[in-house]
Amino acid sequence: MSEVIFAPGQRWVSNSEAELGLGIVKEVSGRRISLLFPAAAEERTYASDNAPLSRVIYKEHDQICNQEGIKLTVIARQEINDCLIYLAVTDDGTELTLHEMDLASEVQFRQPQDRLFAGQIDKNREFDLRLKTLEHHHRLQQSALFGLSGGRVQLLPHQLYIASQVGQRYAPRVLLADEVGLGKTIEAGLIMHQLLLTGRVNRVLLLVPDSLLHQWLVEMLRRFNLQFTVMDQERFSAQREQDADSNPFEASQLILASVTELANEAEMRAAVVDCDWDMLVIDEAHHLQWSATQSSAEYLLAEQLAAAIESVLLLTATPEQLGVASHFARLRLLDPQRYFDLQLFTEQEQNFQTLSGLLQSLEDCESAAEFSKNTQLNQLLADYFELGQIKALQTTEAFAAEKKKLIADALDRHGTGRLLFRNTRDTVSGFPVRICHSYALAALTSDEVVTDPLILIQSERLLGEQWLTQDARVAWLVDWLKQHRQDKVLLICARAETAIELEQYFRVQHGCRSAVFHEQMTLVNRDRAAAYFAEEEQGAQILFCSETGSEGRNFQFCQHLVMFDLPLSADLLEQRIGRLDRIGQKNAVQIHVPYHSGSAQQRLFDWYHQGLNAFEQVATAASKVNEQLAAPLTEALLSADSSVFERLLQQAREMNNTLTQQLGDGRNWLLERNSFDAEIAASVIEEIESASRSLELADYMDHVFSAFGVDQQTHSSDSIIIMPGDHMIYHDFPGLPEDGLTATFHRHKALSREDLAFLSWEHPMVLGAMDLVMHNELGNTAFCTLASERLPAGSLLLEAVFVMRCAAPRHLQIGRYLPENYLRLLIDQRGRNHADSLDAQSVSQRAGRIAKNTAQQLVSRARTQIQDLISQAQRTAVEQTPQYVEQAKSQMHQQLESELQRMQQLARVNPDIRQQELDYLAQSRQLLEDALTNSQLVLDAIRVIIVTEPS
Numbered sequence: 001m002s003e004v005i006f007a008p009g010q011r012w013v014s015n016s017e018a019e020l021g022l023g024i025v026k027e028v029s030g031r032r033i034s035l036l037f038p039a040a041a042e043e044r045t046y047a048s049d050n051a052p053l054s055r056v057i058y059k060e061h062d063q064i065c066n067q068e069g070i071k072l073t074v075i076a077r078q079e080i081n082d083c084l085i086y087l088a089v090t091d092d093g094t095e096l097t098l099h100e101m102d103l104a105s106e107v108q109f110r111q112p113q114d115r116l117f118a119g120q121i122d123k124n125r126e127f128d129l130r131l132k133t134l135e136h137h138h139r140l141q142q143s144a145l146f147g148l149s150g151g152r153v154q155l156l157p158h159q160l161y162i163a164s165q166v167g168q169r170y171a172p173r174v175l176l177a178d179e180v181g182l183g184k185t186i187e188a189g190l191i192m193h194q195l196l197l198t199g200r201v202n203r204v205l206l207l208v209p210d211s212l213l214h215q216w217l218v219e220m221l222r223r224f225n226l227q228f229t230v231m232d233q234e235r236f237s238a239q240r241e242q243d244a245d246s247n248p249f250e251a252s253q254l255i256l257a258s259v260t261e262l263a264n265e266a267e268m269r270a271a272v273v274d275c276d277w278d279m280l281v282i283d284e285a286h287h288l289q290w291s292a293t294q295s296s297a298e299y300l301l302a303e304q305l306a307a308a309i310e311s312v313l314l315l316t317a318t319p320e321q322l323g324v325a326s327h328f329a330r331l332r333l334l335d336p337q338r339y340f341d342l343q344l345f346t347e348q349e350q351n352f353q354t355l356s357g358l359l360q361s362l363e364d365c366e367s368a369a370e371f372s373k374n375t376q377l378n379q380l381l382a383d384y385f386e387l388g389q390i391k392a393l394q395t396t397e398a399f400a401a402e403k404k405k406l407i408a409d410a411l412d413r414h415g416t417g418r419l420l421f422r423n424t425r426d427t428v429s430g431f432p433v434r435i436c437h438s439y440a441l442a443a444l445t446s447d448e449v450v451t452d453p454l455i456l457i458q459s460e461r462l463l464g465e466q467w468l469t470q471d472a473r474v475a476w477l478v479d480w481l482k483q484h485r486q487d488k489v490l491l492i493c494a495r496a497e498t499a500i501e502l503e504q505y506f507r508v509q510h511g512c513r514s515a516v517f518h519e520q521m522t523l524v525n526r527d528r529a530a531a532y533f534a535e536e537e538q539g540a541q542i543l544f545c546s547e548t549g550s551e552g553r554n555f556q557f558c559q560h561l562v563m564f565d566l567p568l569s570a571d572l573l574e575q576r577i578g579r580l581d582r583i584g585q586k587n588a589v590q591i592h593v594p595y596h597s598g599s600a601q602q603r604l605f606d607w608y609h610q611g612l613n614a615f616e617q618v619a620t621a622a623s624k625v626n627e628q629l630a631a632p633l634t635e636a637l638l639s640a641d642s643s644v645f646e647r648l649l650q651q652a653r654e655m656n657n658t659l660t661q662q663l664g665d666g667r668n669w670l671l672e673r674n675s676f677d678a679e680i681a682a683s684v685i686e687e688i689e690s691a692s693r694s695l696e697l698a699d700y701m702d703h704v705f706s707a708f709g710v711d712q713q714t715h716s717s718d719s720i721i722i723m724p725g726d727h728m729i730y731h732d733f734p735g736l737p738e739d740g741l742t743a744t745f746h747r748h749k750a751l752s753r754e755d756l757a758f759l760s761w762e763h764p765m766v767l768g769a770m771d772l773v774m775h776n777e778l779g780n781t782a783f784c785t786l787a788s789e790r791l792p793a794g795s796l797l798l799e800a801v802f803v804m805r806c807a808a809p810r811h812l813q814i815g816r817y818l819p820e821n822y823l824r825l826l827i828d829q830r831g832r833n834h835a836d837s838l839d840a841q842s843v844s845q846r847a848g849r850i851a852k853n854t855a856q857q858l859v860s861r862a863r864t865q866i867q868d869l870i871s872q873a874q875r876t877a878v879e880q881t882p883q884y885v886e887q888a889k890s891q892m893h894q895q896l897e898s899e900l901q902r903m904q905q906l907a908r909v910n911p912d913i914r915q916q917e918l919d920y921l922a923q924s925r926q927l928l929e930d931a932l933t934n935s936q937l938v939l940d941a942i943r944v945i946i947v948t949e950p951s
C-alpha cells in the first residue's frame, strides 16, 4: 500500500466521529498530526501511521460548498503541494478556483458512496437492519388496514367493522350511534388513528362535554398514543398573552376542547373557526340542539365548523333522543345538501321503515315457492325492485343467492346507512345481565300541593332542611352500605345539591369512604373524585354523582348502581345504567331503586320497570313512549287517584310492545345490516392478527435497540424494560423517556397491564425507529466477505439497494402501490446481476466480517473498481425503472379503477355518496400517475463484497 502523506491544509474526515465534519490538517510533526474540525470547534491529535481518518477528495460533477455557503459543482481538480485545488462552477455559471482549505466544514456524508469512500463503513448487522426496515415499512404501507392494529384495545368485531369501513373512505362524515357503552370512543379513536397514521388527516379538533375532557384525553393517549392538547379558556388566554397575534389553536395538531366553552367564549370561538382542520369529532352530539327557527350556540358552532372541515365524526348513543327532527339536525351537519328538508326526510325514513320490514320478511323466506305464496309481500316488494327471476328459482341455494343479492342492493340504496352506524347489544355478545332490585320504603307524608312531578320524585326537595334524617331513602342507604362494605357503589341523583349533601352526610355521620361528582366542581376535582372512586384498595366505596356523571364516564369496575331518584327521560335512564353496563363489565349489573311506597317515585319506577322494562334491558322504544305520553305521565304522577296511573301504565305497556315490535321489524333491521357484517369483521380481525407478528416485532426491535445503543432487559414474562444506554448513537431515541419504559409486545398483556406500553408495529417508538433508520445513513454502507464456489476468489461484488423516490403528498399513500419494497442488485465486475441466485437473506447469513480498518484500506485501494460497480448498478437501476414504474401504475389503476367504478355505481342509487368522494378518487388517480411518472430509483445502501474461497 502506498504511504499516506499528510500535509497542512488537506481535508480529512474522522471515521469514528463523522459528526465533526471536515477536518483540516493543522500541523504535521514527526509521527503526530493535529487536525482542526471548525464545524465542531474541536481539535484532535493522531498518530500518523494509524490515524482513523479518510482523505476527502471530490471528483468531477460532485457538489461542494465554500465557506460562504455558495454551492458549486466540481469541473476539475489539480494537486499542488499535496493539497487539492478545485475548479468549480456556481449555479449561474461563474467559474471559481477553490483551495480545499476553503471548503465548508459543515459537511455530513450521507450518500452511501460518499460515506464508503470517506471510510465510514457500517457493520453488516446495520446493513441488514436497513433492509429489514425497508421490508417491514413496505409491508405496513401496503396494508389497507394500517392504523387499525396499534390501539391498546380488544379486537371487537363490531368496532373493527365500522372503523375499517369508515377509515377507508375519503373524508368520512359519519354518525357513530352505537348503543350506550359499546365503544363509540374506541371506534372514533380507531378511525382517527388510521387516518392520522396514513397521513390523510393531520389536524383534529375534538369537542366533548366539559365533564368528559379528561377521560377523552386519557383514553386517546393510553389506548392510541394520540397526545391531544386540552384548549381551555386558561390556556387560550395564556397563549394570547404571550403572543397576541397568534392563534392558540394552531399550537398543536390535536386539540381537545369543551364544546360549550368554545360556543360561548367569543374570542375562542372566532379563533377555532379561523383555523384549518382536517377532522372534527363531536362527542355526545345529541346535545347540539336544533330547530328550523332556533338552534343552540353549540349547534351553530358545529354547523360552521362542519361546513369548513372535510371529515366529521359525530358520536351519540341516542340519535333520536329528541325525535326525528333532532336526528335530522345531526345528519344535516354531515351533509347539508342532502338533508335540507325535514318533511322529505321524515317521509323517506318512513319509506325505509316499510322497505326494511319487507326485506326482513324476504330474508325469512326459505324457498322461491314460499316466497311466491306470499303474494302481498311480492306485490309490495315489486314497488321497490325489479324482482326478476327470483320466484322461478328451483333450488334453495339459487334462491338464497338471489335473495342475498336483492338485499345487498337494497342496503346500497339505503341512504342513511352510509352515514349512520348503530350497533346494539343484540349484535355485540358478551354483555352481562342487568338485575333490578326495588326497595319499597315507608310512605311519604306531605301536605304540600305540588305541580312539578320532579319535586315528588326528588323527595328531598319536598322535605326541606331536615331531609337527610327524614327521607327513608337515606336510612335505607345507610343500612344497605353496611351490608355491602366490600362493594363499590355508584349513586346517581338528578341534582348537584343532593349529591353534595348526601356525600357530606355519609362521610361525616357514617364514616363512609365517599366522593362526590357534580357539575359545580372544577374539572380537575371531578377527575380526582373519579380516580379516588376507581382506586381498588384505598379508594372510595361510594361515589355520589349528579346527572353530570351519568354521561360518557367509565365506571364499569363497579357493579352496583343506586338510582336515588329517576329521570323523566328514558334515554337518561339508559345513560345512567350505561356507566356500569359497558364493555369491560365483568359482573351482572345490580340496579337498586329505593322509593317511598305509593308515591310518584313508585309510579315512575313501575313505569320504567313494568311498563317499559327499561332497567333490565335496553328499552329501544322507551324514549318514544315517553315522548308520546309525556303530558299524561306528568298528570298521572301528580294525580291523587292511582287508577289514572294504572290505566296509563297499561297503555304505555301496550305502546311499548307495539313500538318495540315495529322498531324491531322496521328500520333497525336495515340499519343493523348496514352497521355490521360478521364476515367482513372476521376477515379484518384475521388480517390484523396475522399482521401483528409480535415475535417478529420483538426480534426486529432487538436488532434496532442494539444498533442504536438502547438497553433492553427482561422485566417479567412477555415484558421488557427499555432504557437509554451509555453508548447511544443519537442522543434521543424516538418515544423513549429519559428514565426508560416498560413494554410488552403482546396485546393480551397490554390490556391487562396498563402500566406497560403496548409495542405494536404502529407504536410511535417502532415507527419512529423505522424513520430513523430510513432517513439516516446508519447501515447504508458495509463491507463483507462471501465464500463462493461459482465466483472467482478475490473478485468484487456490489450489493446495491435502490428505493423509489416519489414526490407525492402523504395522503395519497403511494407506498400502497409500489410492487417491491426496494430494488436489490448484486453486480459483479463483468456487470452481471446475481441478485436472484444470491438473495438478501443468504448473503446476510453467509457474510463474513472484515475489520473496519482493513475494509477502509481495501476500499481506498479498490476505489476505481468500486466506482465502476456503482456506476454499473446505477445504469441497471435506470434501465429497470420504467418496468418498475409501469408495474406500480398498473397496480394503482387496477385498485383505484375498481374503487371508482364501485362508487359510481353506488352513487347512482345512493344519494349519500358525495360528488367530492368521486372527484377525490379521480384526482388521486391523476396525481398518483404523475408522481409515479416522475419517480426515480435512488441508491439507498451499498455493500462491497469480496469473494473468498469456500473453506
Ligand SMILES: Nc1ncnc2c1ncn2[C@@H]1O[C@H](COP(=O)(O)OP(=O)(O)OP(=O)(O)O)[C@@H](O)[C@H]1O
Pocket (backbone or CB within 6 Å): 152, 153, 154, 155, 156, 159, 178, 179, 180, 181, 182, 183, 184, 185, 186, 187, 316, 317, 551, 552, 553, 554, 556, 578, 579, 582, 583, 584
Ligand atoms: N375494544 C375495546 N377494548 C377495550 N376496552 C374497550 C373497547 N371498547 C370499549 N372499551 C371500553 O368500554 C368502555 C365503553 O366504551 P366507550 O366509552 O367508547 O363507549 P361509548 O359507546 O362511547 O359509551 P357512551 O355511550 O357511554 O358514551 C370504555 O371504558 C372503553 O374503554
